[in-house]
Amino acid sequence: MKLGDLEISLHSDGTFWLDGGAMFGVVPKAVWNKLNPADEWNRIELGLNCLLIQIEGKKILVDTGIGDKFDEKFRERFRIKRPNGLLDSLQRVGVGAEEIDMVINTHLHFDHAGGNTRWGGGEIVPSFPKARYIIQRGEWEDAISPNERTRASYLKENLIPIQEAGLLELIEGERELLPGVRVMVTGGHTPNHQVVLLESKGKKALYLGDLVPTTSHLKTPWVMGYDLYPLDTMKKKKELLNRALNERWLLVFEHDPQVGMGYLSQEGDKLRLDPIP
DSSP, rough: EEETTTTEEEEEEEEEEEEEHHHHHSSSSHHHHHHHHTTTTTOOOOOOOOEEEEEETEEEEOOOOOOOOOOOOHHHHHOOBOOHHHHHHHHHTOOOOOGGGGEEOOOHHHHHHHHHHGEEEEEEEOOOOOOOOEEEHHHHHHHHHHOOOTGGGGGGTHHHHHHTTTTTEEEOEEEEETTTEEEEEEEEESOOOOOOEEEEEEEEEEEOTTOOOOOGGGGOOOOOOTTTSHHHHHHHHHHHHHHHHHHOOOOSSSSSSOEEEEEEEETTEEEEEEEOO
C-alpha cells in the first residue's frame, strides 16, 4: 500500500509457536486462551511478518523472520511452518535479495534476525549481500555477549557473518535513516529494542516489533514474560499507542498470525483495532 511517497508491503517468513504463558506473562491462561488458542504443549501460533519499505529507489527490509538454518529438533520445538519463506515472498513481488539496500533489525532474537543469514556454498553468508544491517549498538553488544537468561534467544550464526562481511552498521538512539524512515529505541523487551516510524505527506505508520507483538498485546498490562523490563514496555506502549490513536498512525504487527496492519479507534475506555484487509 502507499503511505505518502512510501510504498510498504508485508512479507511472511512463515509461522511458529511459542509458549502462551510466556507470551502473556501474568495474564491468566483462562483469559488469553480465548483469543489465542493453545495447542497440547501450551504453545500459541505466531506470525513472522517482515516489512518492505520502498522509497526513492531504495528498498528497506525491517526484520528478517526465523530463517531456515535450524535443525529438525529446533523446528519441532517451535513448530515452525515455512511453506514459503521471506525470500520467496520478496521474489513474488519482483524483489531479489541483492536489491535490498538496508535491513533494520528491531532486535536480534532468532525470530527477528534468523533470516539475516543463510546457507550458501557450504557456509553461512548474509542473505542480503548489498544491504547495510542497522542495529542498535547496545543490542549488538548484548547479543554477542549474552547472559544466562538471554543466551537461548541470540544465535551467533545470525550475527557474525554480517559483521565479517563488513555489512554491519551500529547506531545509538533515535535516528532518521532516510527521509521518512526513523528508528526509535523503546527498551522494555530488550534494553535497546527499537521500532520503526514511517512518515510521508502527513501519513504515519509504526512497525511495532516486540513492543506490541500481536493485536492481543494492545492492552497495556498484557506484557510478555520474555520482556526483560516489563514496566518499561508498559510505559512506552501506552505512550506510543496514545499517539497512534490521536494522530491516526497505521500500526504494523510483527507476530500476529491473522492481522498484519490496522488503525486504532476508541470504544469507551478501550482500544479497538480496525484491520486493513
